[in-house]
Amino acid sequence: MAPVTRVMRVIVLLAALLSTAMPVSAWQPQPPKEFVPVDDIPQGEQIPAINMVAGAYGFVWLAVLGYVWSIGRRLKHVESELADLESRRK
Amino acid sequence: MRKLTTPFIGLSAAMLFVAPWLINAAPYESTMGLVQKVFYFHFPSAILFLVSAIVCGIASLRFLFFKKASADAWAVASAELGLLFGAMTLVTGPLWARKAWGVWWVWDPRLTMSLVLFLIFAAYAMLRKYAGPGSERLAAGLALFGMLNVPFIYVSVNIWRTLHPMTSVVPTLPTEFGIPLWFCFAAFTMLFVALLNLRATLALQQARVEALYLDEDE
Numbered sequence: 001m002a003p004v005t006r007v008m009r010v011i012v013l014l015a016a017l018l019s020t021a022m023p024v025s026a027w028q029p030q031p032p033k034e035f036v037p038v039d040d041i042p043q044g045e046q047i048p049a050i051n052m053v054a055g056a057y058g059f060v061w062l063a064v065l066g067y068v069w070s071i072g073r074r075l076k077h078v079e080s081e082l083a084d085l086e087s088r089r090k
Numbered sequence: 091m092r093k094l095t096t097p098f099i100g101l102s103a104a105m106l107f108v109a110p111w112l113i114n115a116a117p118y119e120s121t122m123g124l125v126q127k128v129f130y131f132h133f134p135s136a137i138l139f140l141v142s143a144i145v146c147g148i149a150s151l152r153f154l155f156f157k158k159a160s161a162d163a164w165a166v167a168s169a170e171l172g173l174l175f176g177a178m179t180l181v182t183g184p185l186w187a188r189k190a191w192g193v194w195w196v197w198d199p200r201l202t203m204s205l206v207l208f209l210i211f212a213a214y215a216m217l218r219k220y221a222g223p224g225s226e227r228l229a230a231g232l233a234l235f236g237m238l239n240v241p242f243i244y245v246s247v248n249i250w251r252t253l254h255p256m257t258s259v260v261p262t263l264p265t266e267f268g269i270p271l272w273f274c275f276a277a278f279t280m281l282f283v284a285l286l287n288l289r290a291t292l293a294l295q296q297a298r299v300e301a302l303y304l305d306e307d308e
Contacts, residue, residue, distance in 0.1 A: 049124040052189050056128040056182040057110070060135065064106075064281065067174050068099070071288050078295045085302040 098284035105277035112270040119267070125189040128182050130270050133260065134278035135178035136204075140240050141282070142172035143207055146214070147237025150230035159297055160290075162226055165233055167289035169214045171282060172236070176208040191253050199246035200254050203239055210236040 109130070119126035145168035152161035183201070184194040195201065210232060217229040247254045263271065 049189050052125050052185040053127050056185045057131060059181045059185075060131050060178050061106075063174060063178055067285065071285065071292060075288065075292050075295070078292060078299055081299050082295060082302070085299065085306070088306075089302070 095284045095287050098280045098287075102277045102281035102284065105273065105280070109270065109274050109277060112273055116270045117266050122190050125186055128186040130274045131278075132179065132182040132186060133271060134275040135175050135182060137275070138278055138282045139172060139175040139179045139204070139207070140243060142168045142175055142211075143233075143236045143240050145286070146172060146211075146233045147240075150233035150237075154227065154230050160294065162230075163290040163293035163297070164286070165230060166218060166293045167286050169211050169218075169229075169233065170289055171286055172211040173208070173215060174285075175282070176204070176211055179204065180208060187253075196253055198252035198254060199250050200243055200252060203243045203246060207236055207239050207243065210239070 113127055113130045116127070116130075118124060146165050149161045149165035149168060152158055153165060187196075188194045214229045214232050214236070217225045217232065221228060244257065246252070247256050248258075260271070
């Protein structure tokens with residue numbers, strides 16, 4: 001197939017795809033503009049908010065502290081290895 | 091730059107220590123109540139998750155075109171931070187959603203693409219660790235896909251119907267919510283810069299060690 005024909009086919013295909021995508025996106029309802037709560041969950045399924053907040057903050061703190069510790073340990077290890085290699089070269 | 095690392099870590103640690111008091115003093119959001127306070131850590135983590143992808147993509151481009159070892163070190167560092175901040179975003183988000191929406195997870199475009207970005211960072215890290223020589227170029231190509239994902243993640247909530255709030259929420263926050271949010275954001279950003287610098291230094295030192303071992307073998 002000639003390159004020009006191939007390019008034309010791609011353009012026609014893209015135009016067809018876009019023409020079907022646009023009406024679909026127009027049908028979509030507007031997304032909420034602010035926080036929308038759910039207040040009709042059965043009592044048995046409700047989890048106290050404090051557990052969620054404590055879990056979220058606890059995870060962030062643990063992740064940050066764990067990562068700082070891990071970087072410190074790796075830096076210490078690589079620096080001692082580097083010093084060892086450089087002293088061997090001398 | 092390395093001189094700034096210790097003060098940055100110290101200052102961000104002090105700010106993160108003070109943050110719970112500011113967050114506690116902020117008023118409750120009228121409809122969600124206490125659980126909305128997850129927002130003060132979730133939002134900075136999410137933004138820095140996206141920033142990691144941009145830094146990783148730009149550094150990878152520089153590495154692919156100019157073959158700079160320092161660019162590769164920045165790419166490795168930002169990919170690892172992408173995993174850290176991505177994990178924080180993807181854990182704090184569902185904890186908030188379970189209470190606010192009644193579900194842990196929905197497969198909406200923002201959440202799905204954020205998970206894909208996290209998986210791209212995980213693939214990047216595994217490539218660098220296990221794929222052997224030449225993996226840095228493969229990983230750099232992958233990082234470009236990660237960076238291309240960022241604008242879609244950001245605007246997706248404004249285009250498709252979703253439970254996730256739109257991007258207009260943060261700029262229109264009342265001051266009493268904004269003060270703790272931007273305070274936490276500043277603390278997380280300083281932490282990000284300090285950790286990025288430390289991790290890049292580590293990557294450069296590891297490259298030096300490898301070069302010295304190769305010299306010894308020859």
